[in-house]
Amino acid sequence: MLYIVGLGLGDEKDVTIKGLEAIRRCDKVYMEAYTSLLSFGLSSHGLSNLEKLYGKPITVADREMVEEKADGILAEARSGDVAFLVVGDPFGATTHTDLVVRAKTLGIDVKVVHNASVMNAVGVCGLQLYRYGETVSLPFFTETWKPDSFYEKIQKNRMLGLHTLCLLDIRVKEPSLESLCRGKKVYEPPRYMTINTAVEQLLEVESLQGQDVYNEDTHCVGLARLGSEDQMIVAGSMRQLRTVDFGAPLHCLVIVGSMHPLEEEMLEFYKLGKTSEA
């Protein structure tokens, strides 16, 4: 049996009882380290908290490992019980769908244990989840590479009066360009896009495209460390959020569409200068 267990967003105690029981039942426990990492995955300290709670050693599986050793992991799941731990909910990212497809193709039973993900926990800011349009991803720009397919999607959402959840780029264990040229892999330090960078890139694309999709006065909500004890939520214009210090990752951003009165009332609590706890 392959258990795909969502760990939620905050710390080791966000696992569900069902998830914990599944993990404790397993012979082998892997934890994904390639689509998102959070407080408890960022340090060896965090990992040991997990291992203590689970009473099991955890093998951290980065993207390379999952791609290269998927056959081995699946073979283990055929003969015994294997848990694959995922930050958030198991189906937040494509990579897990791929693992599930491979397992099912081999006739291996798959059991999913759901949990909160940014896709639903973002509801905490008061903007109703059913009023969101397509979610977009903002990649890190470089001098020569500024992909902007999100711009048209945001435009369509805004034309419909819908909110847009922007997921911000995470670069973990990226081989450095230099090391690739030399044929020996050396990894860049991990990078997490801040809300500040996201707003700057959004405004840069607006100034290049000039379709008036949004501007410095457009209402947004910045959310940092969503679901953690020290989460931070600030509502304000792009101009305002550009300079707010949101602290440690992970960050995400919502571009606000048209609002119902109750949504407005709730956002009031997160306006700059007010308390930002939920």
Added chain:
Amino acid sequence: MLYIVGLGLGDEKDVTIKGLEAIRRCDKVYMEAYTSLLSFGLSSHGLSNLEKLYGKPITVADREMVEEKADGILAEARSGDVAFLVVGDPFGATTHTDLVVRAKTLGIDVKVVHNASVMNAVGVCGLQLYRYGETVSLPFFTETWKPDSFYEKIQKNRMLGLHTLCLLDIRVKEPSLESLCRGKKVYEPPRYMTINTAVEQLLEVESLQGQDVYNEDTHCVGLARLGSEDQMIVAGSMRQLRTVDFGAPLHCLVIVGSMHPLEEEMLEFYKLGKTSEA
């Protein structure tokens, strides 16, 4: 302190450890019974499982109670610790936002414990969450009342190639029309819309509106009891899903937009005649 604790989708073991610790810390525990009810909330048997796990009595709070007695609940939260339990994630429904706004206005601390909701758990069928457009709600039609605002929203989603999550009507503790006329409240038995009814109503609106938004051949995914041990997922055309017996509530429906190859591969496992477990 007011704790709003998401219980997840399946049974009592879908609570997180953080949620369980919060509940056990509270002097009073309420459970919402008005926006959605699931297996563990449907019977007194289910409720006693929860009470056994939590080691506390639970007061089931229906819509009337929360609206009428909110002041009392909030007064308790001002002087002690109160937990308000919500099926799924706390911010799946507007009513909880309302309670949070009232608490914050009174200066009462609010802590949210997130969990899975249908809005993210629907990812289990393989359709990527970021490829969904606006979520729609399908209300029960009557002979004389057939609200169809969802039709235009589905049209817009489909024009953008996006999937549409359809949430199906739940009628719990609705006063009967007859009893309202007599001035004494008698409640209708609870009603949960099935996927079959949803498809019929969708096709009825299409035939009335005639904008060619979808038809009997349109690909859909029906999901019943999402997140439970006995969840059922079937992919097929509207014509096919119209006659599938999905069993007990809750049901929801996805109208499929344009698909990536990995999404197609995953849906294959849920086609009629294949296994429907996840």
